[in-house]
Amino acid sequence: MASILVTGGAGFIGSHVAEAFLRRGDSVSILDNFNPFYDPALKRRNVETLAAYPGFRAFEGDIRDAGRVVDVMRDARPDGVVHLAAMAGVRPSIEQPALYADVNVMGTMRVLEAAREAGVARFVFASSSSVYGNREGEPFRETDNVDHPVSPYAATKKSGELLCHSWHHLSGIPVTCLRFFTVYGPRQRPDLAIHKFAGLMRRGEAVTVFGDGSTRRDYTFVDDIVDGVVRAYDRASGYRIYNLGGSATIALRDMVDGLAAALGVVPRVVHAPEQPGDVRMTYADVSAARRDLGFSPSVPFAEGIRKFARWHVEAVR
Ligand SMILES: NC(=O)c1ccc[n+]([C@@H]2O[C@H](COP(=O)([O-])OP(=O)(O)OC[C@H]3O[C@@H](n4cnc5c(N)ncnc54)[C@H](O)[C@@H]3O)[C@@H](O)[C@H]2O)c1
Numbered sequence: 001m002a003s004i005l006v007t008g009g010a011g012f013i014g015s016h017v018a019e020a021f022l023r024r025g026d027s028v029s030i031l032d033n034f035n036p037f038y039d040p041a042l043k044r045r046n047v048e049t050l051a052a053y054p055g056f057r058a059f060e061g062d063i064r065d066a067g068r069v070v071d072v073m074r075d076a077r078p079d080g081v082v083h084l085a086a087m088a089g090v091r092p093s094i095e096q097p098a099l100y101a102d103v104n105v106m107g108t109m110r111v112l113e114a115a116r117e118a119g120v121a122r123f124v125f126a127s128s129s130s131v132y133g134n135r136e137g138e139p140f141r142e143t144d145n146v147d148h149p150v151s152p153y154a155a156t157k158k159s160g161e162l163l164c165h166s167w168h169h170l171s172g173i174p175v176t177c178l179r180f181f182t183v184y185g186p187r188q189r190p191d192l193a194i195h196k197f198a199g200l201m202r203r204g205e206a207v208t209v210f211g212d213g214s215t216r217r218d219y220t221f222v223d224d225i226v227d228g229v230v231r232a233y234d235r236a237s238g239y240r241i242y243n244l245g246g247s248a249t250i251a252l253r254d255m256v257d258g259l260a261a262a263l264g265v266v267p268r269v270v271h272a273p274e275q276p277g278d279v280r281m282t283y284a285d286v287s288a289a290r291r292d293l294g295f296s297p298s299v300p301f302a303e304g305i306r307k308f309a310r311w312h313v314e315a316v317r
Helices: 012-023 040-051 066-076 090-095 097-118 152-171 193-202 222-234 252-263 287-293 301-315
Strands: 003-007 027-032 056-060 080-083 122-128 175-180 207-210 239-244 269-272
Touching (some): 012 222, 090 097, 097 122, 152 175, 152 239, 175 222, 193 207, 193 252, 193 301, 222 239
Parallel strands (some): 027 056, 080 122, 207 269
């Protein structure tokens, strides 16, 4: 039984990751600042679910606060860290670049440094498909050039990967960076398109599609991401970067139709210009994660979107 610190553990992906470790008998501490990027009551509800498990502890604090992070590490005494706390989202990072840099770069550095001091045995970092920048064509591979991010968010995630490398180099701690591709499922962040659209469609309101609907995303069901995170944690060695994606790319207009069908509604769509910072396509090549981690995404979009819709109808008023 391991003891794991999950930063950002009150959030969408973090709460699912924490639950997966708790379910198999590990003890889990989370560190989260419950910030108001979206309604903190949703994060408190996620924590209530986790509190039902023995071996769960919640610490409130900001990853930018070096003293607090060190204290939490001392108290929680984790064997390993899964670092998911971040300011997420492309468009808001254009409005508040300094905040994104502060949390995602300085905060990540604080967590790495406290983990090194605490002598943890492994470290997993949540990176993002956005590091690949604006491209089309072939699926994205970890060996591709990622020197051209097109949003502050993407630049901070690439910076996080670089910090992870230097801390691994200096401390020898195995560090794995995981590039998540558009994650969806129960407890999804309300600012993300699928969740936002579901609310609008259920209220009979129009959804705004940026561009002509031809942009494509590799939507990844949260259970597949969690499986990849747990595998990466268990097998951490050296410094590694892996894509975690569904490895199928879906056009925005097909996502809208699939979601509407899952909710049993006819969508009303209005179009607006494409947004700065958005990329045309994401598409994960997951052969490295498949080979090294045994990762195999198993929830096709048609199934995942039905599960999401069911959750939305039950959990969101
Ligand atoms: N959701 C996706 O599609 C996606 C895609 C790629 C990468 N990611 C990455 O995965 C991670 C989790 O994303 P999510 O979608 O669950 O987002 P989320 O916002 O639900 O979770 C992030 C959590 O981190 C916490 N947090 C933020 N700033 C903090 C700070 N300064 N100190 C302590 N806690 C702080 C938030 O309160 C939140 O609970 C993030 O690192 C994100 O960048 C997500």
